[in-house]
Structure formats: structure tokens, C-alpha cells
Amino acid sequence: xxxxxxxxFCPDPALPELETEIRPGYQGEPxxxxxxxxxxxxxxxxxxxxxxxxxxFRRNPGPAPTDAGEALHRTRLEHGLKIADWSVRxxxxxxxxxxxxxxxSVDATFLTKELLGVDNPxxxxxxxxxITTLYTAARLVAGGRLVLIRRTLRAKSAGAIEITGNxxxxxxxxxxxxxxxxxxxxxxxxxxxxxxxxxxxxxxYVVHKIAEASPKLPHKKGARILVIGFQTGAAPxxxxxxxxxxxxxxxxxxxxxxxxxxxxxxxxxxxxDAWHPLPVRLDLKNREEFQAVRPILLAAMPARxxxxxxxxxxxxxxxxxxxxxxxxxxx
Numbered sequence: 001x002x003x004x005x006x007x008x009f010c011p012d013p014a015l016p017e018l019e020t021e022i023r024p025g026y027q028g029e030p031x032x033x034x035x036x037x038x039x040x041x042x043x044x045x046x047x048x049x050x051x052x053x054x055x056x057f058r059r060n061p062g063p064a065p066t067d068a069g070e071a072l073h074r075t076r077l078e079h080g081l082k083i084a085d086w087s088v089r090x091x092x093x094x095x096x097x098x099x100x101x102x103x104x105s106v107d108a109t110f111l112t113k114e115l116l117g118v119d120n121p122x123x124x125x126x127x128x129x130x131i132t133t134l135y136t137a138a139r140l141v142a143g144g145r146l147v148l149i150r151r152t153l154r155a156k157s158a159g160a161i162e163i164t165g166n167x168x169x170x171x172x173x174x175x176x177x178x179x180x181x182x183x184x185x186x187x188x189x190x191x192x193x194x195x196x197x198x199x200x201x202x203x204x205y206v207v208h209k210i211a212e213a214s215p216k217l218p219h220k221k222g223a224r225i226l227v228i229g230f231q232t233g234a235a236p237x238x239x240x241x242x243x244x245x246x247x248x249x250x251x252x253x254x255x256x257x258x259x260x261x262x263x264x265x266x267x268x269x270x271x272x273d274a275w276h277p278l279p280v281r282l283d284l285k286n287r288e289e290f291q292a293v294r295p296i297l298l299a300a301m302p303a304r305x306x307x308x309x310x311x312x313x314x315x316x317x318x319x320x321x322x323x324x325x326x327x328x329x330x331x
Contacts, residue, residue, distance in 0.1 A: 087138035107165025123192035143300025170216035181222030265290035
């Protein structure tokens, strides 16, 4: 079952053109998310699902949690719903200029098995699955629109994006952007499993997921990008330069050791903070396909992003000196 949106628009108006990430203070009921599920599945959000239960809880809240773990769990649920609602708005809101509309194709199992499912069915503290995927798709589309605006490109549209479903091998997103195609795989560390993660644990998890996911990313569908998201950790999820350096050392050292041609062009590691994921982007290869879409990544990611770049020369990665720059500096 596959549903498409070609003409229908979500209830809320388009966001500001320069907004490529959710802003602190994003308010409102998740009406865009509810509209989306109703449109795609022809039924409301199931009240027994985690998302359905939390929407009801927001409207009829019970006692405040007394346990720190439960308090963090509720906070992440609240922010996850807002991120999902914001993402639907990016993808489906009516744009003033029709060229900025994007054709969206969503496999129904993305909703039934993933977004309306849970990240770990055996966990006491559960979160919706695949928020990272939905948010990544929305930011890429927002970045594609921003590139169109800035470069005054004469494209007929902002392109088309596909969000695949449960069991689709190798990738979660295919975005045929105005600058070229890109294939994206997203991995999200489950909430409860990550509660005790230290920064070294997170670095090892990143390297493990790269090795696991990279061989499955298609080679003939444009740029190849891997996104890995963390919601929790034993250490505060503050993206420090020290943490960024740890990711750089872990990833580049492993890549230098393996020199695996299956590794993606780009790896994005995201940390959830109070409102939105803060990304670290590691560019591993300078293939033509990746360089074509790189302006969209630069536009899509927030200005706080720490970028660590390596040049891919004669089949091997050559890391640049460790220069930490804000994404806005190389746009």
C-alpha cells in the first residue's frame, strides 16, 4: 500500500522560508500530524498507539511525574510529537510559490509499523520509532527550497521525496532534489537503551552502525548519506567540541583502517537537546554526486553544526587539519 500527496495541504500555513529546523517554542496541537495519518491511512491515529495515548495525555494530563526517568521520557515524547508535527508542515503546507511544493510519497508501513510503533517493545520507557527519519526528510526538503530561493534556480518544483516503509532494504529516504538525487538511511538509538550511554559508548555505536548500514545503501541512487540519532545518554547531551572530536577520531580512524568503498559520502550524528537534534556532519568523500547536493545539506542544517571534513583522494580518505567551523561559514 502506497499513498501519495500531490494536491492536499495540511491545516497550518507554510513556515517561514528560512526555517530549516524546528524553533524553540513551537506550539500548538499536533493537528498536522493527525491530518497526515488520517489522509494516508484513512483512519485517525489509533488511541492505543503510543502517539495516540500521549496526544490524549496532553489534552487531559495526569499527575506530574515523580521519577526523573519518567520526567525525561515525557519530555522526549512531547518534543518528538512537536518535531513530527513540524515535519509534516514542512512537507505538506501550501507554499506561496507552487514551485516550492514537493511531491511526497510515503509507504503506509512507515506509519503503521514505525512512527505509530515503538522504538523498543520490551522497554519500560518507549518512544515513537523513526522520528529521526521524518525530521531528516523535512529538513532536506526545507534545505532544497532554500537553495532554490537563494540561487533563483529555474526549477519546476522542489523535487520529490520518498519515505520508505518497514522492511525496505538499505535506505529510508530517497530525495530527488533540485540539485540532484540522494539516498539516506537513518538509525535512531532507542530511548531506554541509550540512557546509560557515555560519549565513548556513543562513538562505538556510531562506528558499529556505519559498518552495519553502509553495505546496504544503494550505489546507483545519487549521494549516499547515513544519519544516526541519539535521544539520551549518561552524560548531558551537549554537543561539545570534545564530543565532536571523539566522533571524528572514531570514524576517521576506522575509515582509514578499513578503506571500505561501501562507506557513505556523509555521516550525520544527531544529539537531541531540549528542542531539536544538534548535528555533527562528517563529510568522507568528495564524489561528484555528493558535491552536487552538498549545498542542500549546508542549507538544511542549523548554524550551530560542527562540520569535520575529509577529502577522498585516489580511493583513500585524507582528513583535513582539525578545523571546527559552523555550517553557516561554508555556505
